[in-house]
Amino acid sequence: MTVYVDPPAWPAHGTLFSHLVSDSSLAELHALAEAIGLSRRAFDLDHYDVAAERYDDAVAAGAVPVDGRELARRLGASGLRVPGRARRAAKADALLARWDALLPGARDVGVDLVERWHEPHREYHGPEHLVHALDSLALLEGRPAGVPDAAGTPDVHGSGPAPLAAGPTASVTQLAIWFHDAVHDGEAGRDEERSAELATTALAPHTDARAVAEIARLVLLTTHHDPAPDDRAGALVSDADLAILAAAPDRYARYVRQVRAEYAHVPDDAFRAGRAAVLRSLLDAGPLYRTPFAVERWEDRARANLVAELADLGR
Structure with a gap:
């Protein structure tokens, strides 16, 4: 090295x-x-x-x-x-412009979120992950990457757009992605709880209580990525968060290095054992993805990435 x-x-x-x-x-x-x-x-x-x-x-x-x-x-x-395009998209100014287009009039919330996503201890769970998850969500929802959905958010029961938007252009699914790792202290489960609490507090002045409750629910769902069969919004957010698992081999390898860097304080043997357990649980828990697009386009590639990483850990 x-x-x-x-x-x-x-x-x-x-x-x-x-x-x-x-x-x-x-x-x-x-x-x-x-x-x-x-x-x-x-x-x-x-x-x-x-x-x-x-x-x-x-x-x-x-x-x-x-x-x-x-x-x-x-x-x-x-x-x-990190490719230049990804690095530029993860810059604070670029993210703030994206936030302003999503929820006009809530600049203070966006500034706080962008600062959180740029916290120096983050390696994987940083701004590049946020951009990738937002772009993956756009792909799943049939929107161009980086463009907020002005037609409303997908129905939580899976039947198309519903009037659950948090503002003139904001969708609940996009806001859930913005908040899903807003708190990241390395405490699985508790991080998601704190992120959901932050969403509830920060968004209350800017949207109605029903939308806020749904956003918090979706943030908590990213703890285990287990949406119910009829939970379309949950499937979209879960799949967007896990989209990195289906990345091209070079990007997946960088993700693996970033995850290891976030746990640099953990000795190699302990990290390998813990990471292997996580990978096995993902592989054994059934389908990784729930939306038809992700199942068709991402499932096989994600499983191949996980199996390859597990084999590397064994070596």
């Missing part, structure tokens, strides 16, 4: 910046950044931005100097690289 840094060459904020990357481990990257006093807010999903005056500190701490082309090659080969 090696950390690399390129020369300061990227202008911003009145100075030049370098990039700091790892060839295999986000935990290793964070450790070196912490050693030289970099804030986690300097982390941009797959690299740290390092001001010119900290370049020598990075090298002294063990970062290997390389040119920009070599650094990009090393990052690409690491499996940790």
Whole structure:
């Protein structure tokens, strides 16, 4: 495992910046950044931005100097690289614009949510996951990615649009995705409870009680991803949250590394045992997905990813 840094060459904020990357481990990257006093807010999903005056500190701490082309090659080969489009979509400004289009007049709620999704301890459960889940939900609902549904939210009983919208353009399913990991402290079950409580409090001034209750219910459903057969809204939210399991192999591998980084404090043997138990429970619990689209397009690929990861853990 090696950390690399390129020369300061990227202008911003009145100075030049370098990039700091790892060839295999986000935990290793964070450790070196912490050693030289970099804030986690300097982390941009797959690299740290390092001001010119900290370049020598990075090298002294063990970062290997390389040119920009070599650094990009090393990052690409690491499996940790986040494509530029995904990184731009996860930026705070982009997410806030998306929120404003979804629920106009609730900017304060959006600002708080975006800050939460960008908390520095998040590796997988961060803004990239939020964007991916929102885009996956749009795909399941037949909307273009990034465009709020102005026609209302899907009926909770599965019969098409229903007047359960939380605002002029907001849908309950989209708001549930925004809130489903809004609290993420690594406490399974309790995180979802706190996220549902946050949704209830934050949305009460902006929508009716029936919509708020439904959003909270959908957030809690992501604890176990077990919607009832007639719960179409629950199926949509659950499938969107689990869409990452059906990602292409390179994206799935990055997801696996991100999950491991979130549990960097757990020893390898304990993590492998715990992660293997999670994977087996997913594989043994029946279908991963509940919507017809996801069952047809995602189920087989997701199971193949889970089986492959389980085999890697065994090795």
